[in-house]
Amino acid sequence: MTRKKLTTDRVPDPPEAPDIRRTVRIPPEQWAGLVLLIVIVALGAAGLFERKDTTVRFSQHDVDVQVTYPIRAHYREDVQFVVRIEHHAPAPIDTVRIHFPAQLFRNVADLQFLPDASAAREVTITDVPPGDAREIEAELRPSYYGRRSGDLIIDAGTRRVTVKLTTFILP
Amino acid sequence: MDTIIRVTIVYIFLLATMRLLGKREFGQLSPFEVINLLIISEIVQQAMIRDDYSLVTALTGVSVLLLLVYLTSLLSYRFKPVATVVEGTPSVLVMNGKYVVYNLDRERIAPDEIQAEMHKSGLEQLDQVKLAVLENDGKITFIRTDGGEVQSNDEEIA
Numbered sequence: 001m002t003r004k005k006l007t008t009d010r011v012p013d014p015p016e017a018p019d020i021r022r023t024v025r026i027p028p029e030q031w032a033g034l035v036l037l038i039v040i041v042a043l044g045a046a047g048l049f050e051r052k053d054t055t056v057r058f059s060q061h062d063v064d065v066q067v068t069y070p071i072r073a074h075y076r077e078d079v080q081f082v083v084r085i086e087h088h089a090p091a092p093i094d095t096v097r098i099h100f101p102a103q104l105f106r107n108v109a110d111l112q113f114l115p116d117a118s119a120a121r122e123v124t125i126t127d128v129p130p131g132d133a134r135e136i137e138a139e140l141r142p143s144y145y146g147r148r149s150g151d152l153i154i155d156a157g158t159r160r161v162t163v164k165l166t167t168f169i170l171p
Numbered sequence: 172m173d174t175i176i177r178v179t180i181v182y183i184f185l186l187a188t189m190r191l192l193g194k195r196e197f198g199q200l201s202p203f204e205v206i207n208l209l210i211i212s213e214i215v216q217q218a219m220i221r222d223d224y225s226l227v228t229a230l231t232g233v234s235v236l237l238l239l240v241y242l243t244s245l246l247s248y249r250f251k252p253v254a255t256v257v258e259g260t261p262s263v264l265v266m267n268g269k270y271v272v273y274n275l276d277r278e279r280i281a282p283d284e285i286q287a288e289m290h291k292s293g294l295e296q297l298d299q300v301k302l303a304v305l306e307n308d309g310k311i312t313f314i315r316t317d318g319g320e321v322q323s324n325d326e327e328i329a
Binding site for chain 2: 006007009013015019022036040041045074075077
């Protein structure tokens with residue numbers, strides 16, 4: 001008795017579905033979804049969802065002020081405000097007070113100042129010799145969404161410099 | 172922009188590697204479903220547990236992924252060669268009661284596995300099988316020699 005062969009070396013093609021003329025039709029609700037997705041991707045590609053820092057410079061009464069801060073950041077992401085003060089007056093400045101705006105420092109976590117600030121978010125620097133530059137840093141994590149603005153006030157002796165800061169916190 | 176590039180690279184990489192791995196590895200889910208589940212969960216997870224807690228980044232990532240999925244399905248439907256590249260083609264495993272050895276080797280499917288699938292479909296002998304096809308979603312479908320109905324594999328035992 002011969003054993004029936006259970007294998008074949010032939011490699012058949014699977015049955016194919018009949019071919020039809022294929023036309024792409026996108027119904028209105030899919031168009032709406034597509035537009036939404038494309039807009040989100042386009043905004044993302046343009047960098048509008050990314051963190052962005054800016055630097056503003058002011059020069060007033062022999063005092064140069066440079067403030068680097070986030071104009072766009074994410075919720076609960078570490079952000080830094082850096083204030084650099086340089087003075088060119090011939091005499092030293094006894095006291096420089098940097099007052100950080102309350103509006104931008106409310107509802108934040110892990111707030112730290114370098115050097116230390118008072119409870120009213122005011123950093124005081126003393127004895128700044130002519131031509132010297134000092135840097136003040138504030139680090140925090142915003143726990144709010146949306147746009148906030150406030151004035152950063154720098155009092156250097158009798159001189160006062162005000163810088164308007166605006167930050168937008170994305171979810 | 173970084174998110175868009177990373178999602179696109181991961182999508183293409185996963186799509187390509189899953190096509191190369193073969194159909195059988197993801198028999199319960201189609202490759203697209205696996206990719207979508209993997210990427211969406213990863214993006215959302217990253218957005219939830221990473222330091223930035225960024226919802227906008229997650230939304231951008233998911234939007235890129237969904238656009239790619241839509242584009243792939245659109246191109247696959249419109250152009251058959253694209254569908255062949257992306258989804259593959261079914262393989263005949265049994266033809267007129269005989270194993271097609273070349274395809275069994277290529278898909279790494281042992282006769283035992285086909286036998287088990289036959290039993291699930293209510294088939295006892297190989298002679299009863301006119302055609303057994305490994306479909307693109309990794310499932311094996313049977314056509315009986317006598318033209319009779321095949322019991323569904325998915326039926327649950329009451």
